[in-house]
Amino acid sequence: MPPVSVDGFPETFRREGRIVVVGASLAGLRAAETLRAEGFRGTLTMIGDEPHEPYDRPPLSKQVLLGLVPPDHTALPRRRAIDARWRLGTAATGLDAAAKEVRLADGDTVPYDRLLIATGVRSRPWPHELESDLDGVFVLRTRDHAARLHRRLSAGPRRVLVIGAGFTGSEIASACRGRGLPVTVAERGPAPLVGALGGVIGEVAAELQRAHGVDLRCGVQVTGLEGDSGGRVRRAHFSDGSAVDADVVVVCLGATRNTEWLAGSGLGAGPRGIACDAGCRAFDVRGIVTDDVFVAGDVARSPHPLFGYQFLSLEHWGNAVAQAETAAHNMISASVDRRPHLWMPSFWSAQFGVNIKSVGVPPMADQLLVTQGSLTEHRFTAVYGHQGRVIAATTFDQGKWLEFYERQIERAAPFPPEFPTVDRRPEGRHPIAAGFPDPSLPTHGPTVTLSGHSPADRRLSFTPRRA
Template identity: 55%
Template sequence: MRDGTIVVAGASLAGLRGAEALRAGGFSGRLVLVGDEPHLPYDRPPLSKHVLTGEIAPERTTLPGVGTLAAEWRLGTPAVGLDRAGRVLLLAGGERLPFDRLLIATGARARPWPEPAAAALAGVHTLRSRDDAAALAAALAARPERVLILGAGFLGCEAASSIRALGLPVTVVDPAPSPLAGALGQVIGGFVAGRMEGAGIDLRTGTEVTRLEGEDGRVRRARLADGGTIPADLVVVALGAVRNTDWLAGSGLDADEGGLSCDRACRALDEAGRPDDAIFAAGDVARFPHPLDGDRPVALEHWGNAVAQAAHAARAMLAGPEAAGPYAEVPAFWSNQFGLTIKSLGLTEGADAVAIVQGDPRSARFLAAYGREGRTVAAVSINAGRWLPAYEGAIREGAPFPPITGGADQPRPKPVPPGLPAPQPA
């Protein structure tokens, strides 16, 4: 397909890069990008870092390449439904936008605090969009006395690092036994916990907040499961994300808050598991079979995945699924927090062993490899990114774990359980 109309639902990173790949691949027809936010596509990683500290203004996060893309924009106009039989995207306000091909890249939104009245209290923030970051940065500039962060995943830890850099007191609460336990396990999470506490973070792991309480419409404290309280006049809710699939209700596609199911060529699947040749998905919203995990469906919230999967979906849309082949990019992720640059390759979920295979945690410069059933499935570096590429081949091939031994700068690997949560059923 080289002409006709392609609509991209979602005007963020995956939507923009997918649209660019379509043009680069020779598509000369009508190209329309639809976004629920009023802003042109922008970069999200700076929102929890430089925007919060005031180093970058929120409006300076617009992604490069936006101004050169030959496309129509429908910004501030969310998709509200999909007529698959008629090949029409339904927009807020009543517009019906016909298409020959559709790329769904609607991403995800922040999971809010579950009690709506408490979530609406002044001083309670989520952090996902540019507007979220701008509002939180303004609130931090007012120098709140007590900042509480609910959640010690990557976003919660990055926000804690940025806010602590402003000289504000920060408490981080998470029911898990360590920061980043869900993504990296307790071994690496325990190391990060030490860095957080060394930076002055009041870290409360194994602690559950059951209620947020306010006075005069403003948050004042968090109530804990054990009956205790934590005073707070600013709360950042960092409880993960919900995929933006609710607008697909009634479309017949296999979609829920965990993502939109796709096949190996990024084609959307219907509720019977059949691919729709006109509808594709990429980025955070896409749930797809990954060969590194035995084709178990995964949904990734990674910057690199959004770019690579969008490009792959564009190839499949133009040249066909067979020509594009299966999407098999090795997942990669990075995070900067508390003076650490954390980078990862592969999928840690389900790993049953981890070993420090390069460097030494005492120097805050090391690399850990993860294994599952005797095979290498992932690697994570801490301030040691130059070592990471050497492990990509081992991860792709499922090499014996640990994959590389006997180097001059290597300790003797001692695999231990990684302390990851139990794998979720597919």
């Protein structure tokens, strides 16, 4: 006789339950695999708006744009068979939390006992619709986007304009230079990557771009895109009065969370994502946690004890995997067996031949110290401090040191670090201001967003300023 708990009857649920996963990308797939691996034998339905089976996105802005890997060659390996009903190419359009049904774009409804929301984010489009419709204007998020952009880059454009120098924009610029294409990058902030890594590291990123022949223009906004009589983009105008001729424009203004389909569902979902507890259970608009709706991946915001219990939204590959596994485990476990999602934020980027990696939450920092290597050599380890403790670390081509600093963050070790390090240079003797921009003026590139302490707070939103 299995124990009966207030959670219901886990064994019966594991045998006969119905789980629906909305979002068929990295988080959705890893969750499905974990459900099966942990003994869920009921009905599993995977809903995805794209027609493709789950694929990996990081290569799209790197290997794929460089022409090394075809766009349709990034399908994710399966760790096990998941025996799911697939509803691909069909977006979820609504949620009836009382009836426990997901509505689909084709009019179908799919009932669930437990639901996992992993709908992720999408590229924020160019805000002027007529201009964004011009031939030659692209965004990059999906495989289809990558295929179209790759095709156009292969045709040998005269100049590519990248709008927004966050990670995606910088990687695209890097790929273009790798292909020998002339590139202009326009960034509203004072430097590339400034929202994610701060102004000090941003300056290094700027040097890298310029050293690789990028025409980098910071502190400017693109005020308009101009097309020719055939509807093809040909020129962009900047807020400083200058203009550049470009026949390919890639809009890299960050991402929007895919939560619109949850309007009216009663869940605490908004532009910053869907609030959930450390166990990945969604909050409703009253700030009360649900027990049948779970969230994972880029669309989630969850509180983290290492970072003041603020809700964090993480657009990180590793977070999608780890949160999906935790959510899946918790979906089929009784309360006492559940686990918290306490993942250390970590990400990487490859651009201009440099491997950039980071752990922790750099945008929380007020100061940084270059503990190893040198900014001018573009090879270093920088440690970020917040109110006297280590809060994050970033490396350029020194990834092997990050694990050490991860432990420092976990232990809330004092900042500046009290230990000696190898290859400490004169510039690493004293902490300096990290140079993050005013958080009320978000740039395009923060991959970690701190979004306050209240699960029901939906007031915070980021709307790109209209030019």
